[in-house]
Amino acid sequence: MEGASIVTANNVLVDSAQNIGRTPSTQLDVAVIGAGPYGLSAGVHLRAKGVALCVFGEPMEFWANKMPAGMLLRSPRVASSLSDPDKAFTLEAYEAAAKREPCAPVPLDTFVEYGRWFRHQLGSDLDQRTVLRVDRNGSGFRLTLQDGEEIRAKYVVVAAGIGPFRKKPAVFQNLSPQQAIHCYEGRDVRRFAGKRVAVIGGGQSALESAALIQEAGAQVEIIVRQDHLNWIGQHSWLHHMEPISSMLYSSHDVGPLGISRLVAYPNLVSLIPLKLRDRIRTRAVRPAGSRWLPARLTAVKITTSRSVSQATTSGDAVTLKLDDGSERQVDHVVLGTGYRVDISKYEFLPEELTREIKLLDGYPKLASGFRSSVPGLYFIGATAARSFGPLLYFVAGTEFASRELISGLSRGR
Numbered sequence: 016m017e018g019a020s021i022v023t024a025n026n027v028l029v030d031s032a033q034n035i036g037r038t039p040s041t042q043l044d045v046a047v048i049g050a051g052p053y054g055l056s057a058g059v060h061l062r063a064k065g066v067a068l069c070v071f072g073e074p075m076e077f078w079a080n081k082m083p084a085g086m087l088l089r090s091p092r093v094a095s096s097l098s099d100p101d102k103a104f105t106l107e108a109y110e111a112a113a114k115r116e117p118c119a120p121v122p123l124d125t126f127v128e129y130g131r132w133f134r135h136q137l138g139s140d141l142d143q144r145t146v147l148r149v150d151r152n153g154s155g156f157r158l159t160l161q162d163g164e165e166i167r168a169k170y171v172v173v174a175a176g177i178g179p180f181r182k183k184p185a186v187f188q189n190l191s192p193q194q195a196i197h198c199y200e201g202r203d204v205r206r207f208a209g210k211r212v213a214v215i216g217g218g219q220s221a222l223e224s225a226a227l228i229q230e231a232g233a234q235v236e237i238i239v240r241q242d243h244l245n246w247i248g249q250h251s252w253l254h255h256m257e258p259i260s261s262m263l264y265s266s267h268d269v270g271p272l273g274i275s276r277l278v279a280y281p282n283l284v285s286l287i288p289l290k291l292r293d294r295i296r297t298r299a300v301r302p303a304g305s306r307w308l309p310a311r312l313t314a315v316k317i318t319t320s321r322s323v324s325q326a327t328t329s330g331d332a333v334t335l336k337l338d339d340g341s342e343r344q345v346d347h348v349v350l351g352t353g354y355r356v357d358i359s360k361y362e363f364l365p366e367e368l369t370r371e372i373k374l375l376d377g378y379p380k381l382a383s384g385f386r387s388s389v390p391g392l393y394f395i396g397a398t399a400a401r402s403f404g405p406l407l408y409f410v411a412g413t414e415f416a417s418r419e420l421i422s423g424l425s426r427g428r
């Protein structure tokens with residue numbers, strides 16, 4: 016892609032926090048939608064290649080606004096760095112620059128600040144505005160931004176994360192947004208102080224939210240369908256037996272023994288027949304909590320092998336009827352019920368465009384280099400996990416995604 020730019024950073028008139036002020040006729044080579052770990056990393060790699068690009072969105076918005084305050088990262092430190100070509104802007108580099116003591120697990124606030132520090136490498140190639148709409152425009156695309164400005168781009172990379180994909184099971188649909196809150200909306204756990212809260216689900220989001228809500232002074236019960244909770248890293252001794260450990264687990268630490276090594280090679284995973292690939296993906300990200308959580312959940316009631324069959328309200332209270340006929344009276348239900356990728360839920364993709372994208376049950380079907388069936392349209396991050404495996408759900412996948420995207424864009428040309 017080197018030297019192929021149509022415009023350079025000189026076309027950008029203002030480099031303010033909002034970055035309003037590109038020329039109305041701005042034509043980019045690449046527009047990246049989303050400034051989370053994937054969008055920022057891809058942007059930095061593209062910029063290093065001299066590509067005329069812009070990353071759109073508020074840096075680390077999902078992590079800063081949608082994850083519960085006080086959260087700790089589930090991924091180990093070695094798998095929690097964003098990617099830049101020289102590996103110079105790692106989490107460790109940030110901690111050294113900010114004079115922060117390295118700690119494990121990594122606190123959410125540290126990670127958000129790290130991402131915001133990392134983003135400075137993009138300089139004026141970051142525009143905090145939201146992309147409202149993407150349309151085809153000849154052989155390229157036209158992006159409409161939140162203030163109505165239109166930008167043209169030859170290529171669009173969707174790195175918009177999982178926010179719109181949160182699942183709210185039908186049984187909770189009749190509860191008000193204050194009564195049934197997805198973990199995604201549960202940033203401020205202090206609001207639950209003194210309340211009775213049922214947390215639904217047995218994954219990291221549910222279990223950590225339960226711990227944080229209980230620590231904020233609520234009475235918490237976890238209700239989970241499975242007959243037991245799973246904990247990540249149960250065989251932690253296997254992680255400390257070098258050189259055998261590195262044969263069993265990759266440093267990304269996604270998935271159990273053996274699978275962890277396989278998923279570290281997403282191009283290899285993409286060659287596995289879909290059915291088996293799906294099984295590997297589901298196994299690698301089965302609901303489980305970090306091993307530092309059980310100690311924080313001792314004061315939380317955990318009900319296993321039960322699901323909620325009915326949820327009704329009387330005044331401000333909620334009555335949950337479980338499938339064994341028992342009932343619970345609570346003030347709030349917190350849904351740790353996960354996410355289901357469905358790109359038609361990205362509001363910026365109009366139906367005309369989505370119709371052209373070949374799908375695998377809501378995920379875009381991607382060829383090598385993250386190419387979708389629409390020429391010039393690419394997807395990275397969680398939406399690429401069905402094609403390239405579970406590494407793409409995690410920050411650890413930013414290195415592969417950024418490098419592979421560059422070769423995909425070169426092929427797309």
Ligand SMILES: Cc1cc2nc3c(=O)[nH]c(=O)nc-3n(C[C@H](O)[C@H](O)[C@H](O)COP(=O)(O)OP(=O)(O)OC[C@H]3O[C@@H](n4cnc5c(N)ncnc54)[C@H](O)[C@@H]3O)c2cc1C
Pocket residue numbers: 048049050051052053054071072073074075076077078082083087088089090094144145146147174175176177178219220363395396397408409410411
């Ligand atoms: C509770 C929870 C805990 C997690 N913990 C970990 C962990 O410890 N380690 C780990 O590796 N992963 C973790 N994950 C997974 C995590 O979501 C991904 O690793 C990571 O966010 C992927 O980065 P991303 O850039 O694809 O998505 P995001 O971080 O979601 O970034 C996408 C960005 O796109 C922006 N955006 C969306 N639409 C537009 C638009 N139209 N215009 C402009 N911008 C837009 C959003 O605002 C968002 O900031 C966790 C997820 C959850 C829900």
